[in-house]
Amino acid sequence: xxxxxxxxxxxxxxxxxxxxxxxxxxxxxxxxxxxxxxxxxxxxxxxxxxxxxxxxxxxxxxxxxxxxxxxxxxxxxxxxxxxxxxxxxxxxxxxxxxxxxxxxxxxxxxxxxxxxxxxxxxxxxxxxxxxxxxxxxxxxxxxxxxxxxxxxxxxxxxxxxxxxxxxxxxxxxxxxxxxxxxxxxxxxxxxxxxxxxxxxxxxxxxxxxxxxxxxxxxxxxxxxxxxxxxxxxxxxxxxxxxxxxxxxxxxxxxxxxxxxxxxxxxxxxxxxxxxxxxxxxxxxxxxxxxxxxxxxxxxxxxxxxxxxxxxxxxxxxxxxxxxxxxxxxxxxxxxx
Amino acid sequence: xxxxxxxxxxxxxxxxxxxxxxxxxxxxxxxxxxxxxxxxxxxxxxxxxxxxxxxxxxxxxxxxxxxxxxxxxxxxxxxxxxxxxxxxxxxxxxxxxxxxxxxxxxxxxxxxxxxxxxxxxxxxxxxxxxxxxxxxxxxxxxxxxxxxxxxxxxxxxxxxxxxxxxxxxxxxxxxxxxxxxxxxxxxxxxxxxxxxxxxxxxxxxxxxxxxxxxxxxxxxxxxxxxxxxxxxxxxxxxxxxxxxxxxxxxxxxxxxxxxxxxxxxxxxxxxxxxxxxxxxxxxxxxxxxxxxxxxxxxxxxxxxxxxxxxxxxxxxxxxxxxxxxxxxxxxxxxxxxxxxxxxxxxxxxxxxxxxxxxxxxxxxxxxxxxxxxxxxxxxxxxxxxxxxxxxxxxxxxxx
Numbered sequence: 001x002x003x004x005x006x007x008x009x010x011x012x013x014x015x016x017x018x019x020x021x022x023x024x025x026x027x028x029x030x031x032x033x034x035x036x037x038x039x040x041x042x043x044x045x046x047x048x049x050x051x052x053x054x055x056x057x058x059x060x061x062x063x064x065x066x067x068x069x070x071x072x073x074x075x076x077x078x079x080x081x082x083x084x085x086x087x088x089x090x091x092x093x094x095x096x097x098x099x100x101x102x103x104x105x106x107x108x109x110x111x112x113x114x115x116x117x118x119x120x121x122x123x124x125x126x127x128x129x130x131x132x133x134x135x136x137x138x139x140x141x142x143x144x145x146x147x148x149x150x151x152x153x154x155x156x157x158x159x160x161x162x163x164x165x166x167x168x169x170x171x172x173x174x175x176x177x178x179x180x181x182x183x184x185x186x187x188x189x190x191x192x193x194x195x196x197x198x199x200x201x202x203x204x205x206x207x208x209x210x211x212x213x214x215x216x217x218x219x220x221x222x223x224x225x226x227x228x229x230x231x232x233x234x235x236x237x238x239x240x241x242x243x244x245x246x247x248x249x250x251x252x253x254x255x256x257x258x259x260x261x262x263x264x265x266x267x268x269x270x271x272x273x274x275x276x277x278x279x280x281x282x283x284x285x286x287x288x289x290x291x292x293x294x295x296x297x298x299x300x301x302x303x304x305x306x307x308x309x310x311x312x313x314x315x316x317x318x319x320x321x322x323x324x325x326x327x328x329x330x331x332x333x334x335x336x
Numbered sequence: 337x338x339x340x341x342x343x344x345x346x347x348x349x350x351x352x353x354x355x356x357x358x359x360x361x362x363x364x365x366x367x368x369x370x371x372x373x374x375x376x377x378x379x380x381x382x383x384x385x386x387x388x389x390x391x392x393x394x395x396x397x398x399x400x401x402x403x404x405x406x407x408x409x410x411x412x413x414x415x416x417x418x419x420x421x422x423x424x425x426x427x428x429x430x431x432x433x434x435x436x437x438x439x440x441x442x443x444x445x446x447x448x449x450x451x452x453x454x455x456x457x458x459x460x461x462x463x464x465x466x467x468x469x470x471x472x473x474x475x476x477x478x479x480x481x482x483x484x485x486x487x488x489x490x491x492x493x494x495x496x497x498x499x500x501x502x503x504x505x506x507x508x509x510x511x512x513x514x515x516x517x518x519x520x521x522x523x524x525x526x527x528x529x530x531x532x533x534x535x536x537x538x539x540x541x542x543x544x545x546x547x548x549x550x551x552x553x554x555x556x557x558x559x560x561x562x563x564x565x566x567x568x569x570x571x572x573x574x575x576x577x578x579x580x581x582x583x584x585x586x587x588x589x590x591x592x593x594x595x596x597x598x599x600x601x602x603x604x605x606x607x608x609x610x611x612x613x614x615x616x617x618x619x620x621x622x623x624x625x626x627x628x629x630x631x632x633x634x635x636x637x638x639x640x641x642x643x644x645x646x647x648x649x650x651x652x653x654x655x656x657x658x659x660x661x662x663x664x665x666x667x668x669x670x671x672x673x674x675x676x677x678x679x680x681x682x683x684x685x686x687x688x689x690x691x692x693x694x695x696x697x698x699x700x701x702x703x704x705x706x707x708x709x710x711x712x713x714x715x716x717x718x719x720x721x722x723x724x725x726x727x728x729x730x731x732x733x734x735x
Contacts, residue, residue, distance in 0.1 A: 042477020060478075104484050105430040150475070151504075152365020159429045182507030184577055251509055253591055255582020263580050 030089035032139045033279065034120075037094070038113060038167070039148025040101040043178035048146070048235035049094060051248060051259060052271055056237065057081050058094055071099030074112045095142065101159060110163045117142050117170045121294040143286045144207070144274065145171045148178040149195065149230060153187045156198045164204050170290055172207035172282055174274070175199075180232035180265055181250065181257045188232050195230055208278065209285060225273055234265040353406055353414030356606060357465060359496070360419065361438065361488065362473025363426035366503035370562035371471070372419050374575065374586060375598060376405045379564060381421060398437040399423045409602055420467065426484055435491045442467050442495045446621045468613045469532070469601065470496045473503040474557060478512060480519035486527050493530030495617055497609050499601075500524075500531055505559030505592060506577060506584040513559055520557050531556070532612070534605065548604045552596060561585070561592035 037045040046058040058079060079094045097113055120141045127137045145167055149160060156164075167173050175195070180188060199206065206229060208222040234257055240249040242258050250257040259267050274282075360368045369381045380403050403419045420441075425434050445465045452462050470492060474485055489498055502508075502516055524531060534549035541549075561584050567576040575586040585591045601609070 040477075041482070042475065042479050102482055104487060105432055107430050150365065152363075154365050157364070157427055162429070179504075179507055181579070181581075182504040184579055252506070252582060252584070253510060254584050255579060257579075257581050261580075 027088055029136065030091060031283075032091045032093070033283065034093040034095065034140060034143045036097070036113075036117075036142045036145045036171070037148065038097050038100060038145055038163070039178060040150060041098070043148040043150060044235050045096065045146070045148055045178075047237060048176070048178075048233060050237050051235040051267065052274065053083060053092070055083065057092065058096065071102060074098075074100045074109050076112055076116045093140065106159055109159075110166055113163075114166055114170060117145075118294070121170075121291055122298070124291065125295055125298060139283075141286050141291060142171050143282045145173045147173050147175045149175055151177055151179055151182050151191070151232075153183055153191050155191075155194045161198065161202055161204075164199070165202060168204050168206055170294075172285055172290070173204075174207055174270075175230035176270065177230050177232040179234065181234045183232070192230060192232065207285065208281070209289065211288075221277065225278075228266060228269050228273075231266045231270040231273075233267045233270055234259055235267070353416035354606065354610075355416045355418070355464070356469075356602075356610065357418045357420065357467050358601070359400075359422065359438075359442075359467050359470045360473070361422040361425055361470060362503060363475065363484075364424075366473040366475060367560075367562050368421060368473060370564065371473075371501075371560060372403070372421070373564045374562040374594065375601075376407060376417065376419075378405065380405050380419065398425050398434045400438070400441050407602070411603075413603075415602055415606070418465075431484060435488055438488075439491055439495065442492065443621065446495070446618055447625075449618065450622055450625065466613050466618060467496050468609045470498050472498055472500050474500055474520060476502050476504060476508055476512070476516045478516060478519075481523040481527075486523065486529060489524075489529045489531060490527065495621060497532040497612055497617070498530070499597070500557035501597070502557050502559045506561045508559070517557060517559070532609070534600075534608075545604060545608075548600070552600050552605075555593050555596055558593040558597045560594045560597060562594065 035049070037049060039045050046060040049058045050056050075098050077096045077098060079096070081092045081094070083090050083092060095116070100109055100113070103109070124137060124139065124141055127133055147160075147164060147167065149156065164173065164175070177183075177188070177191065177195075183191060206226075208225055210219055210222055214222075234250065236248045236250050236257075236259050238248065238250070239246045240251050240256050240258075241247075242249060242256055242261075248259045250259075258264050262268055360372060362368050372381050373379050399422075401421045401423055403421065405417045405419070407415045407417055409415065422438055425431075425438075428434075445467060449464060449466060452458060472485070472489060474481065489500070492498060500520065502513070502520070505513060508516065523529070534553045536546045536549045561577060563575050563577045563584075563586050565575065565577070566573050567578050567583055568574075569576065569583055569585065577584045577586075586594050589595055
């Protein structure tokens with residue numbers, strides 16, 4: 001519709017209430033958000049999630065006593081919780097990856113993670129392709145992956161780079177510097193600069209993405225976010241007193257780290273970015289970019305396969321559909 | 337806590353300083369460089385330029401880089417310190433060969449000393465490079481030791497004194513620090529990891545040393561804060577790390593165990609560590625090595641079968657040659673015999689033919705002209721004919 005086609009109205013019609021109608025529907029339906037945390041043991045993943053959502057959701061999955069054996073592979077563990085704020089319900093899926101990068105030989109420790117992400121896409125695709133599909137397909141696709149980097153202060157390690165590359169192809173990745181209270185401000189700046197250089201050098205595409213149909217304000221917001229990435233965060237569930245006010249923080253032997261203080265760490269920026277400004281965008285990007293890429297590849301592969309096979313005569317539609325479903329599940333199992 | 341040992345005053349003050357070799361091992365970013373620089377009170381190790389992970393080969397190998405410094409303690413003892421930094425430890429995706437490289441280095445030093453001892457003519461200038469202590473930096477995960485930590489300490493414990501240190505301890509709250517120390521100690525016991533326990537011997541050591549050892553043992557693993565930057569605190573300038581929320585002092589025993597570790601290394605336990613290395617660890621290694629080679633010497637049979645098999649092989653070869661030669665001889669003989677028989681057969685034929693020729697000689701003339709020379713072979717009695725003398729004269733002597 002070009003600008004010439006817009007017609008002037010003579011009186012108030014009232015279709016501008018469609019936004020509130022949609023609002024009401026959406027509030028009734030509720031939202032779904034799936035977050036994955038990836039990082040070596042002991043980097044504070046569970047604590048950060050609990051700090052982000054201001055409640056105790058995740059338990060730390062590290063070894064808490066000596067009787068637990070050291071994990072030999074990366075495992076995937078999913079926790080589902082529902083939280084509510086002002087009548088808006090948010091169903092959270094938290095995906096933890098215990099055992100990642102904890103062994104001496106970490107070759108292929110990323111494979112279970114990539115496989116899980118792909119499996120969720122495949123599951124969604126299969127549900128989409130069913131003849132009688134549900135009105136609201138439950139969305140288990142991973143919307144955001146928080147990648148925890150150890151605060152070494154030097155640069156990214158070879159394993160970090162290779163995993164980041166692979167992850168950024170299938171999911172929105174947000175890198176985070178864990179336990180950043182062990183770095184002074186200068187060290188932190190130098191470290192972030194080095195990480196950004198490493199990421200650019202290896203051509204890793206991190207969230208946020210700039211799409212063509214974005215307007216100026218969105219682009220500038222994305223650019224601002226890109227300047228802060230990777231976020232140097234500190235997580236804490238304990239409350240400490242700072243200047244008489246209770247706030248979440250960590251009490252050392254010589255000072256108190258205030259989690260909400262922007263000068264101490266960038267937790268506030270991360271929370272605003274993840275939840276207050278880009279939450280909907282994360283969900284949308286997963287559907288538009290990553291899921292579409294997966295879907296295109298799968299369906300093209302299916303088409304090639306079915307065209308090379310002998311075509312069935314009657315009832316081709318249902319046959320190809322069931323064939324499609326079978327292929328999708330088979331490929332989801334083998335593709336990793 | 338400074339403890340002056342009596343043995344130090346007894347020791348002759350050498351001009352060059354007591355040689356002490358210290359190795360620091362830990363993954364990148366745990367503060368090895370800062371610790372060494374703080375220990376030596378000078379920027380001994382420069383921060384190397386951040387290497388690019390893509391430029392180096394897929395697996396950067398562990399390298400052991402030596403640095404040297406001459407230190408003077410508060411009580412005027414001189415120490416000639418060599419620091420060995422293990423670069424790129426735990427950096428690769430697959431780190432299984434990292435332990436071997438470090439272990440090889442330490443054992444090579446032992447081998448050198450062993451070789452030097454067994455020489456008839458010893459080198460007066462021989463440098464003893466055995467590693468006296470190894471400081472291992474553990475990342476404070478809050479979940480105990482990682483597989484990498486356990487494996488390294490287990491492998492290197494038998495050949496060097498290991499002092500475990502909790503890295504980046506300034507970011508831990510007191511509760512977390514306690515938790516980490518407890519978990520690490522439990523893991524050390526659980527997996528039987530041989531770390532240096534500051535052993536005391538009631539007869540040999542004096543009370544001061546025993547007290548110091550007990551104190552140090554209670555502190556293990558040490559939580560250190562290292563910094564080569566200065567900050568002003570209450571009017572005094574001290575080494576510290578400056579954060580927006582506070583200042584962590586290096587030398588304050590409430591903030592870090594740095595001073596305790598330093599005095600242990602260079603003052604109270606300098607001799608202990610060196611003696612442990614030379615008297616216990618080295619001797620164990622030597623015993624093991626020599627008994628291995630002894631086993632090799634005793635088993636002399638491995639040599640003999642080798643020679644025997646050689647001899648056997650030679651014999652077989654000769655036999656084969658003999659056989660072939662004999663076969664040739666046989667061949668030749670057979671050929672000869674065959675020829676002889678052929679000759680015989682021919683002779684007989686000739687004889688038979690000559691007889692016939694002789695019988696037919698009684699008829700005149702026609703015979704002599706028509707009969708060819710078969711009669712030549714055997715002397716035959718020719719009948720009385722005029723032409724007979726011709727035939728007779730034609731008879732040459734047979735074979």
